[in-house]
Amino acid sequence: MGCPCCKPQSKGQGQGQVQSEGHKDDGEEIFMDLFEDPKAYAEKRAREKRAVALAAAEEVAAKEDAEAGRLVAVKQLASASDAEDCRPDWKFELEKGKWRSYSSEESMQLDRYWEAYTTEVRNGNPNPPHVARIQLMRKSGTIDFANMTCSLGGSRPRTISRDVIQPDWLSDDFFFEGFTSIMSAAGVEVENGPDEVFDYRFNQDYRRATFDGRKTLKRGGQPYDLPIGWKRFAINIQGLYSDPTGTWIKDDDSGWAVAYHGISKESLPN
Secondary structure, eight states: OOOSSSSSTTTTSSSSSOOOTTTTOOOHHHHHEEEEEHHHHHHHHHHHHHHHHHHHHHHHHHHHHHHHHHOOOOOOOGOOSSSOSSSSEEEEEEEEEEEEEHHHHHHHHHHHHHHHHHHHHHHSSSSOOOOOEEEETTTEEEEEEETEEEEEEOOOOOOEEEEEEESSSSHHHHHHHHHHHHHHHHOOOOOOHHHHOOOOOOOOOOOOOOOOOOOOOOEEEEEEETTTTSSSSOBTTTTEEEEEEEEOOOTTTTTTOOOOOOGGGGGOOO
């Protein structure tokens, strides 16, 4: 006689084949996707096939680069502690004359490969390894330091550049330390890292700027005054509000109004 508290096991259970209630197996899930939105399913399958083909092509290219001596080896990289005090700022050309910076961590990673490449050049190597394959902006990137180009996820190569930012007391690290300290004093513990909370690529420094007489700017149809005399740290808004494209943050009237909150240095922790 079976226990009234227990359900009898179906055939195959107890052998690693137990399924939770409401769980769809892969075949059923595929069928439901196809049934509910055939076009979206076809586009999803096409993206998956392109991703597989791209990964295979990148694997072949990486092997060819390594065999030809073009690939910068990890063992050639200097340790992060060997980096100079000045912070590198690597950028890519988004469109003609318009540049965008990589994150601070990505810039540091690029710089380690750059230093390995330039070391070989200084040592007189006529054919120095000059290709790096690393993750940038959550995509697989191929960087050619000899030609100063970068291709992400199989896209066309974009021109890249390297700048060096001189040390500033109001650095990203100092700001985040102050931010977490103030939040902690308010009873809120910051659990995420700096690049999850902020997007330092879009920081703007207006401390030495002066008002140039331009008419008042507008964001989301509302007046927006530049924070002259302040340094603006950008919040990471990627993917917020179920809008991965960020249309809500557009500069025109269709976007949201934008505000900022200032903290004087006297309020920051010592």
